[in-house]
Amino acid sequence: MKKKLTPIFGIAIVFALLLCACGGMAVGKSAADESSDSDIVEPAEVVAEPVTITFWHTYNEISPENEMLMNTLIPLFEAEHPNIKVESLPVAYEDFRTKLFTSISGGVAPDLARIDIIWTPELADMGALASIDEEMSDFADYMDLLFAGPLATNFWNGHYYGLPLDTNTKLWFYNKALYDSAGITAPASVDEMLDQCQMLKAANPDVYYFATDGTWAWVVLPWIWSFGGDITDVEVTTATGYLNGAQTVAAFEFLKELYDQGCIAPVIMGSGIDTFAGYGQDVYASLDNGPWTFPIVESQFPDKEISISPFPAGAGGSINVVGGENIVLFQQSENKEAAMEFLRFVLSKKYQEKMAEVGQLPVRVDLIESDFIKNHEYYGMFLEQLKTSKSRTAHPKWSQMDEIITNAGQLILRNEKSAQEALDEAAAQIDELLK
Amino acid sequence: MKKIFKYCINQVAFYLVLIFFALITAAPFLYMIGTSFKGQSFIFEYPPKFIPDQPTLRNFIVAWTSRRFDKFFLNSVVVTLCSTISVVFLSSLMAYGFSRFQFRLKGFLNGSIRIFMMMPAMTLIIPQFILASKLDLINTLPGVILVYIAQNIPLCVFLLTGFMQQLPRELEEAAEIDGASPWEIYRTIIMPLSKPALATIAIFSSLGAWDEYVWAMTILNDPEKRTLPVGIAAFHGQYLTDWGVVFAASLIAITPIILLFIFMQKYFIKGIMAGSLKG
Structure with missing residues (x-):
């Protein structure tokens, strides 16, 4: 048996190669035909050649x-x-x-x-x-x-x-009919929000005051900045004293308070219907979102009235993300x-x-x-x-920083860590990245 | 009498459990079918409905007439056929070798095939990409096909080797006495006897090629050369996804695979047990 082995494997390999070559060649040819005019790669010092x-x-x-x-x-x-x-x-x-x-x-x-x-x-x-x-x-x-x-x-x-x-950038989108039913208007300041939420819930027990779909920087930064906080210093050298500074902690504590009182929809933790659908179906009374909200809501809920106002201001002003x-x-x-x-x-x-x-x-x-x-x-x-919006930190490791912020937000909302504790840890992790 | 009664109760309970799990398994699929017939404004209706009130074919029309859906379909067919045929042929030869011959480094080769089975495809993406780029295979269907063949061979060889080891050797010995060469034995005895296992690996590898996304997405740059999963993914937007169209397109895409499975089902069940019982 053993001595017959070599020719068999020889044949097998030849066949395998033949098959691959045939299959490959046939396909290769048709693919090349299709793209014959798109594969032209020529140096173009001047754009005289196609x-x-x-x-x-x-x-x-x-x-x-x-x-x-x-x-x-x-x-x-x-x-x-x-x-x-x-x-x-x-x-x-x-x-x-x-x-x-x-x-x-x-x-x-x-x-x-x-x-x-x-x-x-x-x-x-x-x-x-x-x-x-x-x-x-x-x-x-x-x-x-x-x-x-x-x-x-x-x-x-x-x-x-x-x-x-x-x-x-993002604006405060609100559902005018729901706001009217509770006798409230678009919040000019974050200080009004807890009262507004209670009034809204009194009038519509099943409605959430606000919905957003996570705790990544794109979502939490408007709150941090509007409360006067930040992620790092201007030169992007350290997060300690900024991400765990008093204003940033206050912003997260405020979000936690809203969440605990049932003012923020559970979609922030990833459950429940998505923000646009909830807004269209009168389940979420307000969103913080960008101009794409209009085509999305209009295509799914053609009769919906969409109202916008500036992002509610805090101690630091009304600042959203670019x-x-x-x-x-x-x-x-x-x-x-x-x-x-x-x-x-x-x-x-x-x-x-x-x-x-x-x-x-x-x-x-x-x-x-x-x-x-x-x-x-x-x-x-x-x-x-x-005019007042700010850009996220320009840094090659931004994606990792964003992940750290997201996780800190989740820990805080899940009540696993206090805002100060979670942000202290996050700031230390970001400091490591910035070294 | 009591015995029959007990038997009935058992059967009823048994079927209730089965029906319950069947519903759980089928629900997402049924919901997908329902959604693909819904207009855009009904997709997120709450509570969700399985059967839309105003069914529409709009999603199927948008999906099918979108710029290049027919091309995607054709590309997927070419890629799947080429890689499946190659995988079945190559792995049956390899399995025959492993199950019937003794040779040097057999244990090493067999072991390395199993190691490749354990490697997640994602970790190989960059080395594969650099290799493909050196071989000038970027943005070509052969580049896609070769990787699919390589990805699918280890599992198929593993399954087939187990199956072939169980085949009775007496037939081959008789054939050998009659003067058959190993190639003739492979062609006239091993292959026909292995049909159930071959059907299984054909389904595995065609499913793998038909559904594969990451590699095709990474290597193909020309929109005309995309395969179905990549084409369907391009229906997703950063902010807005028309789920009706995505589901309709996915439904069109899975139809051939479902037909293939139904067609080969009886072989498949037999084949998947290959190698599971080894004495």
């Missing part, structure tokens, strides 16, 4: 934003630049980081990507991004043209590593010139205006005065809130 640039983003494949991008804006750009073809790739938000980081390590990053503003320092710190202020000859023109806040989120270690693409996306150019890009043409295009008045029509708040200063924004039913109030 090039294809890749642009990755997280717009939902069937969203109005993606429709606008695919059907109106990219065709417009390609008509203006016949030599540049733009290949746009929508990626699911949850997996975008995995895909991006893997592609960078494999040396096949896209040319451009629309990324969450908080990822910019992390990617810049890895050396993945090209510094736009050095690459782009006309970068200085954009300094005055764009909002300072969103632009600043691209700054890391002395350079700008991207440009803002859209911006947003959100939004930057567009970044990757160091690995072989078509930087062509990619920068697209960068200029996405910051043009035309592009910004068109995207504003589908819910993206523009970043150009001159658009604030445009008729579209002036006459818009809610952009004005968001832009007003943006």
Whole structure:
């Protein structure tokens, strides 16, 4: 038996290889045929030769934003630049980081990507991004043209590593009918909230005063800042004295008080119906959320009246979080010139205006005065809130810091630790990260 | 009389428990079917309804006519067929070797296959990606297929080896006396006798390839080359997800797998017990 073994395995290996090669080749050929025009990669010192640039983003494949991008804006750009073809790739938000980081390590990053503003320092710190202020000859023109806040989120270690693409912040959304039934109006200050909650519960026992879907920084920062607290010092060197300072502790104790009195819906701990559905079905009387709330609630509850007001002020004022996306150019890009043409295009008045029509708040200063924004039913109030809104800590380890804050919030609300205790520990952990 | 009564009670209790667990298992699936027929404004209605009041086909139409759903479907079929055929062929040969021959390093090879079974796919993503990029396989379907083959082979070899070891050797000995070569034995005796186990690994590996998400999401950059799970995931937005469309698309996507399972069910049940009883 033993001596027959070698030929058998020889045959097996040959067959296996043959099969793989055949299967692989057949598929490879058809795949290559399909993309013959999209795989052109040529150095483009000048954009005289046809090039294809890749642009990755997280717009939902069937969203109005993606429709606008695919059907109106990219065709417009390609008509203006016949030599540049733009290949746009929508990626699911949850997996975008995995895909991006893997592609960078494999040396096949896209040319451009629309990324969450908080990822910019992390990617810049890895050396993945090209510094736009050095690459782009006309970068200085954009300094005055764009909002300072969103632009600043691209700054890391002395350079700008991207440009803002859209911006947003959050407002206090409330259900006017429910508020009226309890005889209350949108809270101007956090001091009114506990009383308002009791009045609302007296009139509607099954209704929660406020709903939010977790304890991550995006959710708790408006409370921390409006109470006068912060995560770290301005230079981002330490969290001790800030994250566990008296004001931040007071903010968390206030949230705990609201939660214990049944004013905050259990969805903050991950159970119950989601915030938009609860708002639409008169179960949650108020939300702290962004401009996307309008299309989401309107599509599911077409008859719902949506009311907004500024975020309730605390000792530190009415301060919410700046959100939004930057567009970044990757160091690995072989078509930087062509990619920068697209960068200029996405910051043009035309592009910004068109995207504003589908819910993206523009970043150009001159658009604030445009008729579209002036006459818009809610952009004005968001832009007003943006004046006081602050950015999350610009640091490559922000994602880890956010996780620490999230966990501290959960421990406090679950009553496993006092606010002071949990935040002391969180501050110590963040100090470790900042070393 | 008492005995029959007791028997009846037992049977009733038995079936009640079974029905209870069947309902628990089937409920999410039924809810998914119900939701895929709901209009967007009814998806979050409370209390939730399994049967929508105003059923609509809108979600299926949106899903199917969305930019490239038919392409995704075709890509998934190509990827699944290629990887399943390769896995069945390669692992049956390997299992035949392991169950019938003695050779050097057999224990080592067998052991290393089991070690690969224990490795979570996620930990291999970056090394695989770098390898694929060196082989110029990024953004190609062969790049997807090769990894699926490699991922599925260890479990399939393990199952098949267990099954083949139980096959009676007398038939092979008779064939050998008649002058059959090992290749002929493999082709005419081992393979036909292993049908139940082969059906099982075919289902396992096609299910693995059809449903796989992370690798396909990572390696494919061209929207035209995406497989179904990646295509469906792109229906999720950062803030807004149209669950009706996602469920309708998922329902279309799982239909072939359910058909495959129903078709091969009788083999599957037999095969999954392979290797579970070894004396």
